[in-house]
Amino acid sequence: ADTDLWTDATWVVDSTPVECGRSRPTVKRSDLAGWAGYGYCASHSRFFWGLRLHLICTPAGLPITWALATPKVDERQVLMAVLEHDPDLIAERPGLLIVADKGY
DSSP: OOSGGGGOSEEEEEEEEEEEESSHHHHHHOTTTTTOEEEEETTTTEEEEEEEEEEEEOTTOOEEEEEEEOTTSOHHHHHHHHHHHOHHHHHTSTTOEEEOOTTO
């Protein structure tokens, strides 16, 4: 919040897979078994087991907020939950524009 980039009225949002294991035995014994899940990454054309990192940042790359979620949850639901978690983020920026790909 100490930089003028923090007050930028445009945000960019996207997500990326965070692979947590490749083999079936790893998946079974992992402590992430309750959190991680199977998902598909269209940009890499592959399935993965792990989490999905959702990042909201300014066009200059300053992170605003983030979330880790199971890949089964719809990206729009995660975005709405992140924005509802801290409503002051949106209230401080009238006329906010959020840029996202078609997944959102």
